[in-house]
Amino acid sequence: MNNISSISNPIRAPRAAFLGSNLHHHHHRLTILPRRPNVVVCSSSVSTPTSPSLSVAQEANRIGSLSQVSGVLGCQWGDEGKGKLVDILAHHFDIVARCQNEREAVKLFHEIKGATPNHVTYTTLIDGYCTINDLEEALRLCKVMEAKGLYPGVVTYNSILRKLCEEGRIRDANKLLHEMSERKVVPDNGGANAGHTIYNAEGKKFALHLVPSGILNEDTLCVIGNGVVVHLPGLFEEIDGLESNGVSCEGRILVSDRAHLLFDFHQEVDGLREFELAKSFIGTTKRGIGPCYSSKVIRNGIRVGDLRHMDTFPQKLDVLLLDAASRFQGFNYGTEMLREEVEKYKRYAERLEPFIADTVHVMNDAILENKKILVEGGQATMLDIDFGTYPFVTSSSPSAGGICTGLGIAPRVVGDLIGVVKAYTTRVGSGPFPTEILGQGGDLLRFAGQEFGTTTGRPRRCGWLDIVALKYSCQINGFSSLNLTKLDVLSDLPEIRLGVSYKHINGTPIKSFPADLRLLEQLKASGISYEVLPGWKSDISSIRNYADLPLAARTYVERIEELCGVPVHYIGIGPGRDALIVK
Template identity: 70%
Template sequence: MNNLSSFTTLDSNPLSKPRSFGPYLHGPIHLQRPRNVVVCSVKPSIATPSPLSVSGSPNQGLSRIESLTQVSGVLGCQWGDEGKGKLVDILAQHFDIVARCQGGANAGHTIYNAEGKKFALHLVPSGILNEETLCVIGNGVVVHLPGLFKEIDGLESNGVSCKGRILVSDRAHLLFDFHQVVDGLRESELAKSFIGTTKRGIGPCYSNKVIRNGIRVSDLRYMDTFPQKLDVLLSDAAARFRGFDYGPHVLKEEVEKYKRFAERLEPFIADTVLVVNEAISEKKKILVEGGQATMLDIDFGTYPFVTSSSPSAGGICTGLGIAPRVLGDLVGVVKAYTTRVGSGPFPTEILGKGGDLLRFAGQEFGTTTGRPRRCGWLDIAALRYCCQINGFSSLNLTKLDVLSDLPEIQLGVAYKKTDGTPIRSFPADLRDLEQLKACGI
């Protein structure tokens, strides 16, 4: 079962009904492959004629994937790192466009090509390895140009052509190096209550976007006003953080650097709202690749230990400029166990040697930061909550094989307060979540 991903239709929505027993069910779980499953493997066995093999009839599985709606999405069901990039890479061959709608270089998607070469993508959509796929970086993404060009150069040097295959929204906001500096300074300020961000500048960039003094990709076309706009951002940062070094020489260097970036980026810039909506009118198929996951959503996640964008279904429409009525199938990707990076509540976390065992068996180290991920059992209560928010038509189960050598598998099935009162949904209050962990859940 190496490199296993199960693509399962939720016909009866088994996660919609709360369970009545205990805070968690502990005990052996007998795993049985569902009947309606497509097993997608990056490295198919010799006996498999296609990279898509199916439990039962191969034609049945292919028709399920090919029947995905014209505009479909792949979203994370946990705290990220579920394996979305691998699934997008597999599904991309059935779509004309793969689009990112939110987040930035804090998203790390690892995929392998047919020769087994590893690609760690952060801004470029995971459909790039499919030669016929157009990759769109939508208006909801924050774009760090040095990082984007580094990814493009790395792809090109490994034989992956990017020319004419990547479009960057003219409405997307630019993430500068100073945003990363500010991210680190803010984390230092928070001391023991730090968020545990990737320090890629995501939060500070979205902050500038929301208070309406951010700089967008389209601003690169007007270098007569660009220096003044950048000066406002840098001056604000210097006024806010004592450790932030800023002077006229810094502004001059940044402006000169971004003049060069503007020239190189020009062929990639497009009105992606128009591009995507025209593609929809022309009946082309579009796959939306989510970054991070629902439990890190700025509204629905474990706030404040969340990301600064909306990696749930609502972020697709606002991040690409498409109407809700055109959005069809949403595939939720869920790992057979749970991981999260950084600080924040984690009700099913396994501490000590048990967590270490899962971490090394599943190679749970961050694509973006290399940090070891915190590991725990599959949290059905959180998964049910994610299904309610997103309305998934399918779930894709990954890394089931990592659990193969464990004598016993445990699941979290429900939450309850310290006094035993059941909790019907995922709590919003951080204190409630911490108490859940304290009472042995």
Template identity: 45%
Template sequence: MADVNGVQPESPRKRLKNDPPTNKVTVVLGAQWGDEGKGKVVDMLAMSSDVVCRCQGGNNAGHTVVVDDAEYDFHILPSGIINPSAVSLIGNGVVVHLGQMFEEIEKNEAKGLKDWKDRLLISDRAHIVFDFHQSVDGLQEQERSKDSSGTKTLGTTKKGIGPCYSSKAGRHGLRMADLLGEYSVFEQRLRNLVDSHQRMFPELQVDIEEEVKKYKIYAERMRPLVTNCIAYVHKCLQGTKKVLVEGANAAMLDIDFGTYPYVTSSNCSVGGVCTGLGIPPRYIGDVYGVVKAYTTRVGVGPFPTELNDDIGQLLQSRGAEYGVTTKRPRRCGWLDVVLLRHTNMVNGYSAIALTKLDILDVLKELKIGIGYFRKNRERIEHFPADMGELEDITVEYITMPGWLEDTSHCRSFEDLPKNARNYVEKIEELINVPVKWIGVGKARASMITVF
């Protein structure tokens, strides 16, 4: 209707709706220094997922999954590859060594893995780890070992992950899209990349002609697997597909939030889900932290609750604490709540999965680290950025009675001995995060669902 002056009013502006998404991804992250049992948790959740994604890291990760009598070891493949009805996706934030990926596939095929070609997708934006990246990784560790300034070796897996991420950050790395493009262009860029590394490391030996031939073959093997994974995941989330993200490494190895420089070269906290898969933050739903019932660490770096005694050796022996990727023995210690509060602040866990509770079955008493103090008895309120602060601290512990009973047969929270239930509830109280699952063995059936 016109106004008194005969002017027609403007029609109301039509606004688009932007309602919060109803379909969100579920994320599983390591809450300590890795080796917490993420693979088992992912395997469990993958059984009801349509897509299982890796978002960062490379084959420096190691996840073990036991199904019936078969024990699968995964380093670059998502653990969900075992689920025959799920797609496994390697995102743009992952760095991939093609030769070792195909070796891993062949080894797991021998254990019963089937039909992976129909269920594996790799991002066209994922960077390639070359053999010379791995050689450089070893050369850099050698140089660090000679440094008289006090810097120690970082204890890397020598899988070339750091040097590959350096190439990526330096903007001369090579991606899957480059490999599948005009091969003459890829070849020239590969030659340039090798040349730049040999200028930095004159002792680096690379048979460039052999590399050129090898990657021409890889290009054809990879062609059916590589796709635009950003668009693929987005389409899944716009529909009803259930998407699960499997974090590699762990929060205390995160390059920003971990015990720098004794960390990996990627963001293995929740932010890596967004950058490593192209998933908007508003599409992230539950974030589950995986916590071992004690603490372990592979390689060098600070470890406030480490046990250099018979109990530490007992945990290492009972828990079979040897790295899946490196086979190095893991250092063992008491559960550290200061560390867990720090990673919870970063990741915002919806709940945690507490694994390997059964390893503690034989201990008469248990300790939990609840605070750090400097030499002057001043409390360190939060996990520090300066690793020097951790060199001479005192850890405050609480002591709890053990249960001295076999928990491996337990299949419900009520089945657990009273002192074991008390231990779990104390962890919930100290971290202020509920425990949703409890692991009491290797097999799928040994994961207790609490709620």
């Protein structure tokens, strides 16, 4: 066993000595060749191994030898960076399929007994009230926040400034800018991007919500499966954006005829539901995904295939809109709205027709023809509606089971599953977060990793890597390997902690990741044992060979492997397409 300090208070504990495990190997620089044949070639970059190394041939086949049907799934609470790995692996697959939506974007803020709202909680609530046009409540919460010694940051100010300008209260906005200046808070431009972010060979950035990340590889067919809810204006916007940047989509995207349609009014319903439940601490960015899944489950939803029958489409849409109007007093529905929606979807149906397919048949035919399929999961296991931190979850199953239900393929054909996990942990919005770092430590990690919600600019909560949650995710999904992302973000830290176990207040160990939210909240006080590892204090973003990483960085990677029992085969050390080490 390694000589590691196991402690329950990582702030006060002394730095521990660590003897690195003897696991690292002899590795080589990876060069990806054209997809036929499925091989890679390595140019040697030799270092003295301390244990038996992988042969050049073994390493060359690391990607090429992935099973016929492989998957890439998130391990934590989302935002792990799955798209980049999918983009790289897609070069070696015939089909890249998406089985769920990437982000629900619904944040729940139910009060849990014993939980104390923090800076992130108040900021998210303030943004939510601004979104539903309740500026006065947002300003009131801002005062409450300050009274508790939690002063607004740039994201909080941005939400209020945006709403003041929308309402024409320019004088008040100027006053707020002056207040920001006095408090040394510098305004920024925020960000507007969500889903999977990938880069092409020239460094051009693409943000995809619906189109699978394999679209940049021109020989790859991209499938949007039945488990995805499809917002057609958003899909066409993505396609137009890709086409305008030289990425051909013609004949390369298929949309399941069984996928459900997400309408603009679902987004309106999302906002109305937020307003209705505001006192119960519920918030959303109003993308409408939750209400669309609700329509699906109560069986009045409309599917892509229904666009082929415009004679009955108006009646189905009328039932859906009447249901929303009966449920929410603020939802105004009339015959003119129905007429406009029907006309709009007649145009959408005509444009979408070349993309519509029976993707269950397509996928299973491809399997029979021995074509290679890479499945791109959405969100992450800790947001799974069954296995995640319910109710702070999504509306679908982003764990391994969702591959089968989201695409219509048999469990026996699914092979290698790669779990994507950050080198630390983040969470958007509220919900249990046992290893969260509060205060300045969390801020340092947040800014180093640019951990701000890409749709709203809200700060992501940051913390140490939670090994208990990661092992739980590995257990549920049966990962064959892991992709550890954003290792470079930890480069400036003098020491790094791993949350390795949970325990009750009386000190008895908790043997698995608990479903009890109250228990999870109580863990923050003294219920987590940490191992302290030395940092490497050097820039690793230009390194491409595992053996060239600092010893402390390799020790960190190998300790994660040892604790989880799953090998780390891919290591992200920067946002660029080539910033990946294959181990």
